[in-house]
Amino acid sequence: MTPIEKRASTALSGIMALRMLGLFMILPVFSLYAQQLPDVTPTLIGLAIGIYGLTQGLLQIPFGLLSDRIGRKPVIIGGLLIFALGSVVAAQAQDIWMIIVGRGLQGAGAIAAALMALTADLTREEHRMKAMATIGMSIGMAFLLAMIAGPIINQWIGVPGIFWLIAAGAIGGIGIVIWVVPTPLHTRVHRDAETVPAQLGQVLKDAQLLRLDVGILTLHAQLTALFVVFPLALHNNVGLAVAEHWKVYLPVMLLSIISLIPLVIYAEKYRHIKLVFSAMIALLTVTSLAFSGFHNDLWVMGLLLWLFFTAFNVLESILPSLVSKIAPPDNKGTAMGMYSTSQFLGAFIGGLCGGWLYHHSGFAAVFWFCAGINLIWLLLAVTMRQPTYFTSYLLKIAPMNTQEATVLHQQLIAIEGVAQAVVICEDEVAYLKIDSKKLNFSALDAYSV
Known part of the structure; x- marks a missing residue:
C-alpha cells in the first residue's frame, strides 16, 4: 500500500x-x-x-x-x-x-x-x-x-x-x-x-444470502436483548456493584478472543466453515437456555457469558466471510449493504423485544426468546448449501469495449483457480471469484494494468 x-x-x-x-x-x-x-x-x-x-x-x-x-x-x-x-x-x-x-x-x-x-x-x-x-x-x-x-x-x-x-x-x-x-x-x-440499487432485487431473491441476513439479524438481536437484562442480573441477582462489572467483562472478552482464533482457523484453513458455523449457533442456543435457569450465580453467569461471546465472535467473523463467498463477484457491495442493514435492524428488534419480555415475564423469558430465534437460525444454517471456498478478487483492467470484455472474460475463466469472472467495462474492473490455493497469480497479473 x-x-x-x-x-x-x-x-x-x-x-x-x-x-x-x-x-x-x-x-x-x-x-x-x-x-x-x-x-x-x-x-x-x-x-x-x-x-x-x-x-x-x-x-x-x-x-x-x-x-x-x-x-x-x-x-x-x-x-x-x-x-x-x-x-x-x-x-x-x-x-x-x-x-x-x-x-x-x-x-x-x-x-x-x-x-x-x-x-x-x-x-x-x-x-x-x-x-x-x-x-x-x-x-x-x-x-x-x-x-x-x-x-x-x-x-x-x-x-x-x-x-x-x-x-x-x-x-x-x-x-x-x-x-x-x-x-x-x-x-x-x-x-x-x-450498494447498487439495480442489484437489490437479485440479492433479495438469493435464498442463501437471505439466510445470512437472517443470521446477522438474529445474532445482534440477542446481543442487544442480553444487555437489556444482564447488567440487571449482575447487580440485582448477584449483588455486584456497577463499578465492578468490568471485572466480569474483561476476562470474558480476553478468553473469548483466545477461544476464537483456533475455531476460525479450523473453519477457514481446513474448510470446515459450515460445521463450525452450525456448532456455534447450537452453542448460542444452549447458552441461552442455560441463562434462563442460571442467572443468580456469578461464576455460572461468567462461564455462560464466555461461551456466549466465544460463539458470538466466531459467528461475527464467519458471517461476512460467507457473504463474500456466496455473493456473485460484482454484487458483493450490495450483498454487504443488505447484510449490514439486517444487522442494525436486529439490534433494534432485540432491544425492543428484550425490554418488553423482561417487563412482562422476567429474566427467563428474554433468554427463552434468544433460544427460540437461535433454533430457527440453526435450522436455516444446517440446511444451507455447503459454501465454496472462493474469495473475491479485483483486477484493474484497461479501457475496452464490450467485444473486448467478452474475450477477456473467456481468457480469465480459463486461468487455473479462477471460478467466476465478471468484466465491467465502465468500471474498468474485472470482479473475480478465485481459489487462492490453486490460482496462478502470474497468469492473472498479466491482464492487470
Missing part, C-alpha cells in the same frame, strides 16, 4: 472505531442507569438501547447513495454532526424519552456506507481488501474495548458523561475527516464496496 492508502485506511478505521465505541459503550451500564429516570419501564429501556439500530438500518444505504451524488466527505461530516447532536441530546436528557430521541439521532448519523465508499475511492483494487479488513478489525476492537471501558468510565463520569465523551469523539472524527483523510481525485461507484 502507498503512504496515502495507509493513511486513508488508518484514519477511516479510527473514525469508524470512534463511532462504534460510542454506540456500544453504554450497553453494559445503561439498564441500571435508566432505572432512576422518571416514568421508565423495561420496554422503554430496551427501546432506548436498540433504537439506534432502526435509524442506522434505514438510513445507511440512502446516505451511501447520497455520497455518490454530493461527495463522501460532506456525508460523513454531516453524519458525525448528527451523531454528536444525538449524544448531546442524550447527555442532557432528564427522562427516558429524550434519551430515546438522542439514541435515534446517534443511529441517524449513518456513515458506514459512505465511509466504505470513500475507502474504495482511496485504495487501489489490489489493496482494497486490506483496507476493508482493517476497518472490520477496528469495529471488533471497539466493541471489545467498549464492554470493558463502559463500566470503568461510568464510575468516573456517569452515563451522561459517557454521552458527552461520545460527542467529543464525534467532533474529533470530523477533524480527522477534514485534515487527515485524503480527498479522492475521483468518486465513482464500487460494486465490491457499495
Whole structure:
C-alpha cells in the first residue's frame, strides 16, 4: 500500500472505531442507569438501547447513495454532526424519552456506507481488501474495548458523561475527516464496496444470502436483548456493584478472543466453515437456555457469558466471510449493504423485544426468546448449501469495449483457480471469484494494468 492508502485506511478505521465505541459503550451500564429516570419501564429501556439500530438500518444505504451524488466527505461530516447532536441530546436528557430521541439521532448519523465508499475511492483494487479488513478489525476492537471501558468510565463520569465523551469523539472524527483523510481525485461507484440499487432485487431473491441476513439479524438481536437484562442480573441477582462489572467483562472478552482464533482457523484453513458455523449457533442456543435457569450465580453467569461471546465472535467473523463467498463477484457491495442493514435492524428488534419480555415475564423469558430465534437460525444454517471456498478478487483492467470484455472474460475463466469472472467495462474492473490455493497469480497479473 502507498503512504496515502495507509493513511486513508488508518484514519477511516479510527473514525469508524470512534463511532462504534460510542454506540456500544453504554450497553453494559445503561439498564441500571435508566432505572432512576422518571416514568421508565423495561420496554422503554430496551427501546432506548436498540433504537439506534432502526435509524442506522434505514438510513445507511440512502446516505451511501447520497455520497455518490454530493461527495463522501460532506456525508460523513454531516453524519458525525448528527451523531454528536444525538449524544448531546442524550447527555442532557432528564427522562427516558429524550434519551430515546438522542439514541435515534446517534443511529441517524449513518456513515458506514459512505465511509466504505470513500475507502474504495482511496485504495487501489489490489489493496482494497486490506483496507476493508482493517476497518472490520477496528469495529471488533471497539466493541471489545467498549464492554470493558463502559463500566470503568461510568464510575468516573456517569452515563451522561459517557454521552458527552461520545460527542467529543464525534467532533474529533470530523477533524480527522477534514485534515487527515485524503480527498479522492475521483468518486465513482464500487460494486465490491457499495450498494447498487439495480442489484437489490437479485440479492433479495438469493435464498442463501437471505439466510445470512437472517443470521446477522438474529445474532445482534440477542446481543442487544442480553444487555437489556444482564447488567440487571449482575447487580440485582448477584449483588455486584456497577463499578465492578468490568471485572466480569474483561476476562470474558480476553478468553473469548483466545477461544476464537483456533475455531476460525479450523473453519477457514481446513474448510470446515459450515460445521463450525452450525456448532456455534447450537452453542448460542444452549447458552441461552442455560441463562434462563442460571442467572443468580456469578461464576455460572461468567462461564455462560464466555461461551456466549466465544460463539458470538466466531459467528461475527464467519458471517461476512460467507457473504463474500456466496455473493456473485460484482454484487458483493450490495450483498454487504443488505447484510449490514439486517444487522442494525436486529439490534433494534432485540432491544425492543428484550425490554418488553423482561417487563412482562422476567429474566427467563428474554433468554427463552434468544433460544427460540437461535433454533430457527440453526435450522436455516444446517440446511444451507455447503459454501465454496472462493474469495473475491479485483483486477484493474484497461479501457475496452464490450467485444473486448467478452474475450477477456473467456481468457480469465480459463486461468487455473479462477471460478467466476465478471468484466465491467465502465468500471474498468474485472470482479473475480478465485481459489487462492490453486490460482496462478502470474497468469492473472498479466491482464492487470
